[in-house]
Amino acid sequence: MEKMKLVMIGNGMAGVRTLEELRKYAPDLYDITVFGAEPHGNYNRILLSPVLSGEMTLPEIMLNDLDWYRDNEITLHAGKKVTNIDRVHRVVVAEDGTEAEYDRLLIATGSSPFILPVPGNDLPGVIGYRDIADTEAMIEAAQTHKHAVVIGAGLLGLEAANGLALRGMDVTVVHLMAWIMERQLDKAAADMLQASLEQKGLKFKLETQTAELVRGESGRVCAIRFKDGETLPADIVVMAAGIRPNIDLAKAAGLHCNRGIVVNDTMQTFDPRVYAVGECVEHRGTAYGLVAPLFEQAKVCANHLANFGIGRYQGSVVSTKLKVTGIDVFSAGDFSGKGAEEIVLHDRQGGVYKRILLKDNRIVGTVLYGDTADGSWYFQLLKDRQDVHDVRDHLMFGQNHLGDAGHKGESHAASMPDSAQVCGCNGVCKGDIVKAIKTHGLFTLEDVRKHTKASSSCGSCTGLVEQILASCVGGAYTPSDSKTKPMCGCTEHTHEEVREAIRKEKWLSIPEVQLGMNWTTPNGCASCRPALNYYLVSTWPHEAKDDPQSRFINERAHANIQKDGTYSVVPRMWGGLTTPDELRAIADAAEKYNVPTVKVTGGQRIDLLGVKKEDLPKMWADFAAAGMVSGHAYGKSIRTVKTCVGAEHCRFGTQLSMSMGVKLEKMLFGMWSPHKVKLAVSGCPRNCAEAGIKDIGVIGVDGGYELYVAGNGGIKTEVAQFLCKVATDEEVLEYSAAFLQLYREEARYLDRTVHYVQRVGLDYIKARVVDDAANRKALYERLLYALQDYKDPWLERAQGVEKHEFVPIRFHRKGDALSQEAEPA
Amino acid sequence: MEMRLVSEWLRVCTVREIPRQGSRVIDLAGTAVAVFRTAKDEIHAIEDRCPHKGGPLSQGIVIDDRVACPLHGWLIRLDTGHACAPDEGCARRYRIKVEQDELFIATDD
Numbered sequence: 001m002e003k004m005k006l007v008m009i010g011n012g013m014a015g016v017r018t019l020e021e022l023r024k025y026a027p028d029l030y031d032i033t034v035f036g037a038e039p040h041g042n043y044n045r046i047l048l049s050p051v052l053s054g055e056m057t058l059p060e061i062m063l064n065d066l067d068w069y070r071d072n073e074i075t076l077h078a079g080k081k082v083t084n085i086d087r088v089h090r091v092v093v094a095e096d097g098t099e100a101e102y103d104r105l106l107i108a109t110g111s112s113p114f115i116l117p118v119p120g121n122d123l124p125g126v127i128g129y130r131d132i133a134d135t136e137a138m139i140e141a142a143q144t145h146k147h148a149v150v151i152g153a154g155l156l157g158l159e160a161a162n163g164l165a166l167r168g169m170d171v172t173v174v175h176l177m178a179w180i181m182e183r184q185l186d187k188a189a190a191d192m193l194q195a196s197l198e199q200k201g202l203k204f205k206l207e208t209q210t211a212e213l214v215r216g217e218s219g220r221v222c223a224i225r226f227k228d229g230e231t232l233p234a235d236i237v238v239m240a241a242g243i244r245p246n247i248d249l250a251k252a253a254g255l256h257c258n259r260g261i262v263v264n265d266t267m268q269t270f271d272p273r274v275y276a277v278g279e280c281v282e283h284r285g286t287a288y289g290l291v292a293p294l295f296e297q298a299k300v301c302a303n304h305l306a307n308f309g310i311g312r313y314q315g316s317v318v319s320t321k322l323k324v325t326g327i328d329v330f331s332a333g334d335f336s337g338k339g340a341e342e343i344v345l346h347d348r349q350g351g352v353y354k355r356i357l358l359k360d361n362r363i364v365g366t367v368l369y370g371d372t373a374d375g376s377w378y379f380q381l382l383k384d385r386q387d388v389h390d391v392r393d394h395l396m397f398g399q400n401h402l403g404d405a406g407h408k409g410e411s412h413a414a415s416m417p418d419s420a421q422v423c424g425c426n427g428v429c430k431g432d433i434v435k436a437i438k439t440h441g442l443f444t445l446e447d448v449r450k451h452t453k454a455s456s457s458c459g460s461c462t463g464l465v466e467q468i469l470a471s472c473v474g475g476a477y478t479p480s481d482s483k484t485k486p487m488c489g490c491t492e493h494t495h496e497e498v499r500e501a502i503r504k505e506k507w508l509s510i511p512e513v514q515l516g517m518n519w520t521t522p523n524g525c526a527s528c529r530p531a532l533n534y535y536l537v538s539t540w541p542h543e544a545k546d547d548p549q550s551r552f553i554n555e556r557a558h559a560n561i562q563k564d565g566t567y568s569v570v571p572r573m574w575g576g577l578t579t580p581d582e583l584r585a586i587a588d589a590a591e592k593y594n595v596p597t598v599k600v601t602g603g604q605r606i607d608l609l610g611v612k613k614e615d616l617p618k619m620w621a622d623f624a625a626a627g628m629v630s631g632h633a634y635g636k637s638i639r640t641v642k643t644c645v646g647a648e649h650c651r652f653g654t655q656l657s658m659s660m661g662v663k664l665e666k667m668l669f670g671m672w673s674p675h676k677v678k679l680a681v682s683g684c685p686r687n688c689a690e691a692g693i694k695d696i697g698v699i700g701v702d703g704g705y706e707l708y709v710a711g712n713g714g715i716k717t718e719v720a721q722f723l724c725k726v727a728t729d730e731e732v733l734e735y736s737a738a739f740l741q742l743y744r745e746e747a748r749y750l751d752r753t754v755h756y757v758q759r760v761g762l763d764y765i766k767a768r769v770v771d772d773a774a775n776r777k778a779l780y781e782r783l784l785y786a787l788q789d790y791k792d793p794w795l796e797r798a799q800g801v802e803k804h805e806f807v808p809i810r811f812h813r814k815g816d817a818l819s820q821e822a823e824p825a
Numbered sequence: 826m827e828m829r830l831v832s833e834w835l836r837v838c839t840v841r842e843i844p845r846q847g848s849r850v851i852d853l854a855g856t857a858v859a860v861f862r863t864a865k866d867e868i869h870a871i872e873d874r875c876p877h878k879g880g881p882l883s884q885g886i887v888i889d890d891r892v893a894c895p896l897h898g899w900l901i902r903l904d905t906g907h908a909c910a911p912d913e914g915c916a917r918r919y920r921i922k923v924e925q926d927e928l929f930i931a932t933d934d
């Protein structure tokens with residue numbers, strides 16, 4: 001079959017990203033031809049600033065070199081500017097006469113610097129700041145000339161000025177407005193930024209209008225004259241007073257344009273064969289000038305070019321970050337302050353300024369200077385339109401989630417030395433991360449994780465990694481919008497959409513879901529398969545078929561894998577209680593199977609570590625014979641219910657905490673959940689069982705129990721929140737079960753209770769579990785139904801279920817030959 | 826049951842004895858080899874040692890023609906034994922053949 005022809009005009013960041021996405025969706029659908037006015041492959045335009053300042057070189061910022069086009073069989077006409085689109089014959093023509101026919105056309109022509117309409121604006125030495133040629137012209141001017149003037153104190157102007165100053169020029173920044181970066185910053189932050197740029201040697205002339213550029217004897221610009229009559233020497237003038245989308249070509253072809261080429265939510269222009277993405281585009285009245293929204297457009301556009309037709313682009317909220325080494329500025333959203341409440345922290349001496357604007361308990365804008373550690377957190381809350389009522393009083397102090405491995409309180413990613421360790425789990429330093437971002441052209445947290453492993457284990461350094469990413473690529477980094485974020489790379493659908501469809505369509509197996517929801521991969525991935533399996537078994541208990549091959553090994557083998565490939569066995573001790581007989585059985589097993597380590601766990605039971613996989617079923621059989629069941633010390637499931645001695649023995653005890661704990665653990669035996677679940681019961685508010693950091697904490701008080709939910713003692717300690725007070729043991733069981741069932745039904749896979757409750761809010765939980773008695777009962781019943789007839793998985797395996805999982809096929813050496821060992825009976 | 830093998834091909838088991846999207850471990854006189862069966866019923870045998878830190882690949886989740894190592898999640902290609910980018914490394918591959926649903930492994934290479 002003959003392939004369709006796709007032609008792309010404009011070989012820049014948005015266009016090529018679209019091709020890369022398209023290559024993932026449908027690698028063979030098109031013959032692709034690309035025209036680019038610049039004589040290069042695709043490079044990272046954002047990093048022209050560090051090239052100008054001398055921190056990077058041109059080869060380092062290439063994203064797709066010429067080999068990439070060759071390897072992907074894309075015909076590239078580099079250095080050929082398209083001058084005509086003939087929509088009737090469906091052909092584009094370049095300046096030199098090169099033609100290409102298309103079935104579909106993609107316009108990605110970007111934008112051009114706005115050149116002030118003043119006399120002298122065409123003199124040699126007057127340049128915009130857009131591409132490699134401009135950057136090279138500036139570097140050359142810096143080597144031979146002294147005076148530079150930059151018109152416009154926006155992001156681009158300041159980065160240009162900073163670069164020229166670092167190259168030894170005397171730089172003045174001229175700005176029409178009353179303060180610099182007025183589109184991104186409020187006056188207070190702008191003043192602080194100006195002061196630190198002045199310290200770096202830049203000069204500023206604000207509220208100043210340019211009248212004329214003066215021609216010198218050599219024919220080159222030599223000075224700039226302002227409306228107020230003042231003149232400054234200028235060997236080079238950089239115009240950074242805004243950008244204009246490149247729409248002339250599209251306009252001449254009769255495509256509807258306003259400020260940019262008008263596109264709909266599927267990135268189509270008024271001619272459905274013609275798509276457009278990037279800075280040349282106007283979508284719902286907005287033309288974007290930062291990379292992050294353009295990449296979102298690219299993704300949607302590729303999806304439609306691939307004939308999938310499910311993505312929609314609905315506009316973006318943007319954030320910006322100035323890329324001047326050593327200076328941290330961040331802003332996002334609307335901070336004009338109209339009709340908003342504001343929270344402000346201003347520490348002049350410390351050089352820190354933070355302003356958060358709120359409307360209806362939601363963040364609508366933020367400006368940070370000096371300490372931008374929480375920029376991406378605020379931005380995430382803003383994009384998610386998360387209600388911040390509950391955290392308002394400590395919002396200003398940030399998420400405090402940057403630190404486990406010695407960088408607690410480290411908030412200035414930009415000023416950290418390269419040798420500082422960022423990820424404690426994987427031993428990754430800041431320098432490693434910066435290097436990977438630059439050499440591999442990374443833009444997303446996921447990419448940085450893949451390449452460096454930083455923040456890929458426990459995740460506690462995520463905030464810091466995001467910050468380093470932001471300081472390298474500026475506003476090109478945006479945390480993904482967690483409300484619309486797809487489950488994984490195999491689908492466009494969110495966790496919630498998938499769960500809903502499983503319920504509505506009554507799907508019972510993973511292939512049904514993948515087929516029904518157009519999974520883009522044949523068999524999913526290691527991240528969606530376990531999630532889907534959980535969603536199926538939790539939505540349709542006793543009906544959906546559990547898929548062991550989609551479970552992580554610990555859940556598949558019912559034991560925890562160790563670093564050397566052995567396993568650990570943790571016999572269940574209900575509520576932390578044991579007996580001499582059980583201890584004897586444990587001791588016997590430890591001897592019989594040569595267990596190298598016996599340890600008391602943090603969960604009030606005993607761990608036998610270093611067991612050979614083959615021995616597991618035999619060991620479980622021995623425990624079963626002693627009347628014991630093993631425990632899940634692994635898996636997204638019920639773990640332990642810790643208890644204190646309570647009123648059974650303790651002189652302060654008000655309730656029988658041990659027996660309450662045992663009842664809870666027995667009720668929940670066999671429960672699978674989005675993440676692990678831990679409980680604790682204390683007999684009085686002294687709380688010796690540490691109920692304050694458990695998914696459910698129960699504290700005995702005179703006349704009943706206080707219930708706490710959504711605590712967590714792990715990576716980031718979270719104190720459990722008070723849910724309600726109840727009177728009887730039966731109520732403890734009912735309320736706890738109802739809360740857990742709600743969590744099981746609504747949380748995303750791998751959310752612990754704390755993440756789920758933070759998302760939906762405690763008030764919602766109270767409304768469903770505490771205030772609505774009928775709903776509570778229904779939830780309770782659903783959990784009991786799901787757990788009924790749960791078969792002890794260890795006993796089953798001891799009796800031979802899934803035997804192949806535990807027994808290798810073994811060959812012995814006999815002389816020269818290998819022979820198979822007899823199967824054990 | 827003990828049987829001598831005449832050729833360098835060792836009979837291992839039937840294909841059906843390997844779970845689809847799963848694996849079996851073969852112990853070749855002390856060397857652990859993992860045989861995988863993909864969703865499309867392709868069979869591959871590689872050394873049961875992850876090139877990263879020696880994790881037992883047989884215990885991983887099988888995705889198409891790759892396995893995710895159970896210890897730190899590297900993806901290893903089953904047909905070549907190579908780690909998928911950006912990770913680097915390679916697990917040894919074993920030749921196998923399937924005849925009438927019977928799986929054989931070569932011991933000579």
Ligand code: SRM
Nearest residue numbers: 560562568601602603604605633640712713714715716752
């Ligand atoms: C055995 C034990 C350590 C010990 O010797 O005491 C343990 C061992 C492991 N923990 Fe733990 N945790 C153990 C109690 C805890 C506790 C304390 C507790 O339960 O009271 C916590 C903090 C409380 C909490 O979870 O809220 C704890 C927080 C974690 C975390 C972080 C969870 C989080 O959401 O932040 C992980 C990582 C994870 O689950 O993703 C983890 C994961 C692990 C794993 C399973 C890592 C893994 O996937 O292999 C460890 C297995 C080690 C091994 O090689 O077998 N372990 N772990 C404890 C078993 C208790 C039990 O009897 O079941």
Ligand SMILES: Cc1cc2nc3c(=O)[nH]c(=O)nc-3n(C[C@H](O)[C@H](O)[C@H](O)COP(=O)(O)OP(=O)(O)OC[C@H]3O[C@@H](n4cnc5c(N)ncnc54)[C@H](O)[C@@H]3O)c2cc1C
Nearest residue numbers: 010012013014037045082109110278279290291474475476
């Ligand atoms: C110095 C600098 C620093 C920046 N810093 C940041 C930052 O920190 N964060 C951020 O998010 N964004 C930043 N940006 C903006 C970012 O680079 C742009 O948003 C992005 O490159 C736009 O992508 P695009 O594909 O739409 O346009 P471009 O990348 O400009 O690509 C368009 C291409 O089309 C070519 N072209 C135009 N017309 C034709 C034609 N008729 N025929 C053939 N080819 C044609 C152009 O030559 C150009 O190569 C910065 C920009 C610059 C210049």
Ligand code: SF4
Nearest residue numbers: 425458601602714715
């Ligand atoms: S047992 Fe827990 S804290 Fe200790 S190393 Fe393992 S995961 Fe980390």
Ligand code: FES
Nearest residue numbers: 875878880894897
């Ligand atoms: S040992 Fe396999 S990923 Fe680390």
